[in-house]
Amino acid sequence: MAQQERATRTRAAVIDAAAAEFDAHGYEGTSLAMISKTAGLSMGAVTFHFASKSALADTVQEEGRRRTQAALKRATNHSAAALETAMRVTVELTGLLEREPLVRAAVRLVRERPGSDVWSDIWLPSVRELLEEAHEQGHLHSDAQPADVVLLAEMLTAGAEVYLRTRLGSGARFDSASASLERAWQLALDGIAPARPLADPASG
Template sequence: MVRAAATEFDRDGYDGTSLAKISKSAGISMGALTFHFSSKNELAETVQNEGRALTRAALERVTAQPAPALQAAVNITLELTRLVEEEAIVRSAVRLVRERPDSDLWSDLWVPAVRRLLDHAYAQGQLRGDAEPADVAVLAEHLTAGAEAYLRTRLGTGAEFESATAQLERVWRLALAGISSPGRGQRTPPEDASGSTG
């Protein structure tokens, strides 16, 4: 039932999913569905809770493995991307967060752990002096959100596409190495990107 709901929410979103569609997808009667879940809201909350539980389990699994702090932070984003790629419940939970504004952010589950690891990495000299842990944490959040957006536009199209996890791993290699040649193509962005002169 919950997995059928996750599949429907993942594909059609909260507003585009009805209890009737979920009962049909699950192969059960509407009465059996509403016996367990009295409303779509309650079912969506259950899907989100299961998605959060899978996310926490993945986080615990990755942080339990021995690795340098910076690599562990990267590994979290890769594991979460794999989870989003393979688990409709997690994908659905991420989508529902955007469509149900009263929901806690998915990133609130894992960004604090990434930030702690990045603080350790900075203290241990694994990050450049100008690579502030807070900024690298924002980068990790953006890259993970980008991987989810990449999947969202390709899943269900029937077209072949690259694994989002493999793609993110390659992008991280670029980010960790830096993309500009020493002394070339480096330009400090303006303090005020809005273009105003004060």
């Protein structure tokens, strides 16, 4: 039993090290030697669990998918209105990206490895369904088509990832990406242009 537990811990350490390297350097910029060094394990210990960098990348992507699905379930597992829930999904996923290098690594690997599923395919269908429901309930402006709001949700979430990538490695303090996304959503809901002032009768 102790040997099995040790093997499980070693495998987890390899996956975490791989995620850190893939997140920082991408697929092409990462080697098994780098992963071995980051994990503090011999190359033999790494290849005992994963025969190749490709196999490790597959595992990181699959674990990233699993954690994303869990976050999606958390965000939708309540009785809030559909529009609020759609927003909550994007905020929850942004928080996930902020907290977990493994998820950021999975998202980066999806972009860099041909044939990989798109990360947004995991959660965007749920957001689309929620926004269509919000539209049917009359909770969207009459000029706001669900497809356009879905695109807004996708672009805001993608922008949050870029925001994180440009700041996490800088060492500088920065605002929480999920909190910033909530504020961006509020701006979108409230509108950023002031209401047109009434004409001054004296000027007519």
